Amino acid sequence: MDWLRHTYGLPAQVVPPMWHRHPELLWELSALRQHWLFCFDPQAKGNQALAWHHDFSQARERLRDWVTISGTRLDRDRPTRITSWPGGEAEDWTEPDTTERPVAGRTDDFLAFVAEQVAARRAEQDATIHDVISEEQQARDGR
Structure with a gap:
């Protein structure tokens, strides 16, 4: 993640410090990494790097959305809030503690x-x- 944030100057609104504690960010970043591995493989076609950068632009917008939804910030973090559905949830589901904590x-x-x-x-x-x-x-x- 340091390589990605440093290379592209990504702010905490795109990749926050506690990204690893948010599954929605993990999945998006994992997909982006897998895509990068494919596009920058030595056997990839010459235009694949451009395709990655195009998709990276779209992924940054999704990451901004995920960060906004999750509530994680540069200086504080909390688990992503999940709205309970009327009528109940699965038996083994418990609502996460969404207390904000400072990033330290x-x-x-x-x-x-x-x-x-x-x-x-x-x-x-x-x-x-x-x-x-x-x-x-x-x-x-x-x-």
């Missing part, structure tokens, strides 16, 4: 976020592997 220790927060994501993905992968092995064992035992 951004780098430490980002590193903690990445560590949390890696641990969660490893746990999910381990659970999937365990389920597959259990199913295979049950199939063998049932023969």
Whole structure:
């Protein structure tokens, strides 16, 4: 993100310091990165860099919208507010705490976020592997 913000001079209204704590920003930025990898691949056609810059212009407008909706700012952050629907939500859904907090220790927060994501993905992968092995064992035992 530092490369993107420094190269293009992006303000916090496009990429705020706590971007990593907002899934809507993560998805948009992830798609933009994947698009960049495709367009700047050594085997890409010569006009792909222009296509990326065209799409980047549109993505910046969407990012501005996401930042406005999320409520994250240069100096403060809060989880994106989610409107509860009348009639109730899913059983396991809980409304997020949308208390604003000052942005402090951004780098430490980002590193903690990445560590949390890696641990969660490893746990999910381990659970999937365990389920597959259990199913295979049950199939063998049932023969």
